[in-house]
Amino acid sequence: MTKNDIADVLREIAVLLELKGENPFKIRAYENGARTLESLTDDLGEVIASGKLSEVKGIGEALTQKITELHKTGRLRFHEELRTSVAPGLVEMLEIPNLGPKKIKALHDKLGISSIAALAKACADGLVAELPGFGEKTQQKLLEGIKHREAYGRRHLWWNAHAVAGPIVAGLRKLRGVKHAEAAGSLRRGLETVGDLDFIVAADAKDSKAVGRIVDWFTARPGVFEVTARGETKTSVRYENGLQADLRIVPEEQFAFALHHFTGSKDHNVQMRQRALARGLSLSEWGLEPADGEGTVKTKAAAHAETRAKITSETELFAALGLAFIEPELREGLDEIEAAELTNNRLPHLVEHTDLRGAFHNHTTASDGRSTLEEMIAAAQTLGWEYIGIADHSKSSHQARGLDERRLADQVDCIQKINTSGRFKTHVFAGTECDILTDGSLDFDDLTLAQLDFVVASVHNAFSQGEEQMTARIIRAIENPRVTMLGHMTGRLLLRREGYRVNAAKVIDAAIANGVIIELNASPWRLDMDWRLWHGAAARGLLCSINPDAHETGHLAFVRTGVNIARKGWLSKQNIINTKPSPKCARGLKPTARDLMAQATMGEAARRGDAGAHRKTKTRCSR
DNA sequence: GCCGTTTTCGGCCCGACTGTTTTCAGTCG
Missing domain, CATH: 3.30.210.10 (DNA polymerase, thumb domain)
Structure with missing residues (x-):
């Protein structure tokens, strides 16, 4: 088992202990252990062999024993026993908003509820509202949460649907008798969520043997839960994860x-x-x-x-x-x-995946990421990126172990050393994902922010503020001259949580007026700002940054979904900051992200013929 | 479950918000 696999098990133990009502500090110890493991730079096998695992801060005797067992055998008895002692329905109930481990435990202990279905019935019967600590409103909210979940359950994230569909298209194309094969539907349109999959295959319809072979292959794929239809031209299956897929076989002349x-x-x-x-x-x-x-x-x-x-x-x-x-x-x-x-013809030349030269807004194990700074840079280099921007959380995001001023300065120092060492071809831009506090001020002062190459400002708390207050809060942050870009504009989590209420038009206006970029957060769960807003906003001069918001090396690939959304928003590469080359400033000074922003902003303004529109000019070459 | 110049027990990260209370518990990020 790898260290990240083991970290997953430790986290699951923490969740199960929570549901059992265990000591919260014990639970945190497991969470800390998972984190510590992920930030380990040395080889786990070697650390264990040398007997030094228990010397690592955050890992004591008990965790040393458990991690060792997992590393050696891939299993942990304690974990397996814990799992059987908690009804699986309870873990699932955690996905309902406003329902945490304490309430789930109360529902289980007092009403014997151990599934979402049972909870829905108890709410409908009015039993939940009568429990101490619960009430009418809570009961109503839970019912709504369950209803939302059911509605959401019919759709799937593009990222997940694509992972299922990709190998199927590739496999279909290899079959004898198949002339063309494509995935169609909302998957092909790159929509943020996908209802079901549609595969179109061109084959000789008169060759019933060939058609039979294709259908047999399609219905016998691993993960197929049931075959719901099998006809002459259309076959339907349902996968274990609930996703439905239709296969249509048509004559070649009808394929287009x-x-x-x-x-x-x-x-x-x-x-x-x-x-x-x-x-x-x-x-x-x-x-x-x-x-x-x-x-x-x-x-x-x-x-x-x-x-x-x-x-x-x-x-x-x-x-x-x-x-x-x-x-x-x-x-x-x-x-x-x-x-x-x-x-x-007014169609734009849409941005392509290969246009990207790097990406900002990525996390490391310094805050809540799972890959170290060096691992992230190495991964960016493997992708052929010219640069990568690191933006760990700021100090108010306690839950994400946000960096305070001292730890941020250490990280900047570390990044500078890496850049000058020449260890990596990929340049590293030092940044922060700085919390926008409830009143719109920033989590760091100007002096702290001034040492950085870029600043992503994001909302991470007080989501339930009213639209007016939230809009004013975000605009105040945008007006701060240290802010380079606004992170996930609505904070939505697709299929899970609605975003906070914000007046997007006003925020876009403020961003354009202040020369601030708005992020297209490419995490498959976010894809925020929404594609429906990009076309109009970019036409008025807004610059986009496709940010993976990566929390581990594998997440850098999220830019792929970001490009989908940018294309849906009619964006060309000129509209996107991270298609620009890493700038080489005159006089051999060190490049900074702000120069990139300034160049692109000026380029955009020049293209529109109103170079004076941006009142902020960011021409600093180096610190 | 972990930690320690307050070291073998007692403390461990926190602010905002909501709904439930009538001073606080649970959830969220």
Whole structure:
């Protein structure tokens, strides 16, 4: 077992102990142990072998014994016994907002509730409100939480759906008889959440053997829980994680139409069909053919065959309707069809994953990350990034072990040494994810922030402030000249928690007026600021930073979802700060992130022809 | 369960908020 696997087990023990009502400090000891393990820079096997594990601060005799057992055998008796002593439904109940271990324990002890279903019934029967410490409002909130959870349960994060779909598409393409295979639907459109998966395969429909082989392969994939339909052209399965998937096998000449149709969105398809009708054509998943009553010269069948023969790709399908190719991410029925008009093509050249040269806002084990500073830099280097920005939490985020001034200064010092050592090709920008306090002031003073290359300002508490207060709070932070960018604008967690109430339009206005960047937090759970806002905001000069908010090396890959969302927001690489090269300042001075910001901001302003629009100029070259 | 120039027991991180209370417990980040 690796140190991070062992840390996971220690954390699970902490959760189980909480549900049992154990001593909170004992619980924290397990959490600390997990953290300590993750920050360990030496090889765990060697530390154990040398007998020095118990000398590590935060790991005493008991944890040494447990970690050793896990490392050697991959199992821990104490953990397994603990697991069987707690009903699994209790752990699941922790996912309901406003329900923590203490209340779950009370519900279990007093009403014998050990599942979400049982809790829903008890709430509906009014039993929960009668318990001491609970009341009508709590009961109502719990019911709503359960209802939300059920509604959310029908959708899945893009990231998770993509992980399931990727190998299936790759596998389908390798099968004999398959000419093309693609995932369609909201997955292909890069939507933040996905309802179900759609796979479109082109194959010879008359070759029933080949079709049977494809269907057999699809239904026999590991993780398939049940086959819900198996017909001539459509097969449906459900995976163990609840995700549904449809496989459609179509003749090759129909592939482009089926792919377009099942990619959607519904609104986009409606508009496309209207456009076709205006041209005397009828568009469907089967093809593009003369609309009824319009096929006067040729017979309908002949015209049909002729049109189909001409169209073998989506590009040709769009062209047949006088449109440029519309990237799937843009097909939301907003303005994309008007913009794609071939005679006046206004479609943007969308940013691509390969345009990124680095990313800001990443955590390390100094706060709540699981990879050390060196591990994060090495991972960025492996990705070929020119630079990586480190932004650990600030001191008010106690729960995330936020850095105080002294620890931040130590980290900056460490980053400077790494940069000058030449150990890594990737340059490291020193930053912070600085808490925006309840009144809009920042968690660090100006002097502390001045030593940094960049500052991400984020809200991490008092989520329930009213819209007016929250908006004023965030704008006050944006107006602080030390702030480079605003972190996760609404704090939402997709499928789990609504964001805090904030007037996005006012925040965007303030960011533009102050030359502050807004983050596109690329964590698959956040994708915040929402893609629906980017198009308009960027057109008015707002600069975006695609930030992975990585808490371990593997999370750097989250920029992939960030790019999806940026594309859905019509963004080109010019709109995104981390597509810019690491700046080499004149006179050989050390590059800083602020120069990058200044360059890009000025570039954006120049492009729009109003260079004076940004009242803040950030031209500092070095500290 | 861990720690220690207050060292083998007693303390361990905290502020805001909500709903339940009538001074506080639980949840969240």
